[in-house]
Amino acid sequence: MESKLRPLRIGDAILENNIILAPMAGVTDLPFRLLCKEQGAGLICMEMVSAKAIMYNNKNTEELLEIHPEELPVSLQLFGSDPHIISEMAKRIEERPFAVLDINMGCPMPKIVGNGEGSALMKNPALVEKIVAETVKAIKKPVTVKIRKGFDDAHVNAVEIAKAAEAAGAAAVTVHGRTREQYYAGEADWDIIAKVKEAVRIPVIGNGDVTDGESAARLMEQTGCDGVMIGRAVRGNPWIFREIKAYLQTGEKLASPETAQVKEMILRHAMLQLKYKGEYIGIREMRKHVSWYVTGFPYAARFRQKVNEMETFDDLMRGVEAIFM
Known part of the structure; x- marks a missing residue:
């Protein structure tokens, strides 16, 4: 083509x-x-x-x-x-x-x-x-x-x-x-x-x-x-x-990103949030992004409830580790 x-x-x-x-x-x-x-x-x-x-x-x-x-x-x-x-x-x-x-x-x-x-x-x-x-x-x-x-x-x-x-x-x-x-x-x-x-x-x-x-x-x-x-x-x-x-x-259809790539992207995105906005604002603004990243993953609905409780980078890390086990 x-x-x-x-x-x-x-x-x-x-x-x-x-x-x-x-x-x-x-x-x-x-x-x-x-x-x-x-x-x-x-x-x-x-x-x-x-x-x-x-x-x-x-x-x-x-x-x-x-x-x-x-x-x-x-x-x-x-x-x-x-x-x-x-x-x-x-x-x-x-x-x-x-x-x-x-x-x-x-x-x-x-x-x-x-x-x-x-x-x-x-x-x-x-x-x-x-x-x-x-x-x-x-x-x-x-x-x-x-x-x-x-x-x-x-x-x-x-x-x-x-x-x-x-x-x-x-x-x-x-x-x-x-x-x-x-x-x-x-x-x-x-x-x-x-x-x-x-x-x-x-x-x-x-x-x-x-x-x-x-x-x-x-x-x-x-x-x-x-x-x-x-x-x-x-x-x-x-x-x-x-x-x-x-x-x-x-005309080539690329494969969807693998689980490890999604996990890596979320963490990179969160680190950029911290760099430019600080932890307080950065992690709160990251919540909606994380919810979008995990759409379609097993347990995503349950995970989204926890996302809104994340306040620190460590919270986010733990949450991401849990869903990408």
Whole structure:
């Protein structure tokens, strides 16, 4: 088969391959991003950052903005709804070592949408165009947008939004094939990704229901999209990048990681958490990751109850030893 794994150009940023880690709040922090990069992700997307929080010098935001040389190239994602604030904050942080600036127009969370941010922006194509145009003018780095199919089934306007973003100077668009109303339920509509691809000349990245190499290849075949973004399927499974790369390149299906590899990855992940966040926060944040890593293992359900009691690295070590006996 012809390889679907290829370099991807976004503005002046050239990615080694077209398999991309999605930005996910509470998931794609620095420790996890480093692991995904090691497994072969072509672009690493950070957790979304509030443009207003940067403006007000929010102390927690600095950690969200941290970028490690080993994870490059990186996409930094801002969310907000004020074109002036987003563009000015993009300018303020432009010297940081990210390759691409993404604007979040897809987050479905009620708090974000209630503020007119995230997927609420899809209700206002004129505002989308203004936000992108002002940000493109403010910085030299490429600006991209991440959108959904539409706000709800009565307002499926991904094509209109993508065209507005392109007209304003966006360098690429990522389309998640679900409406805001769907959140992450039901099937992703890949047809809408194909329609966006037909409507714009900038690269289109498809997102939604990619869980392995076969589904990544199908998405690219069915939509003609230029790249694939992996979201929830990466939780507890950074190996998915290695697997998709192999399948797109040769059609080969790699074996799932062995038990010893899963155990080693959990411990490495936990050590990175300790390194960058300290034991108190690091181990507490690690709890959800451990639950994802052990999904499908014998006794995983019983083990998950114990996970929430872990407070130290030693607790985690003992728990991991117990399940991987």
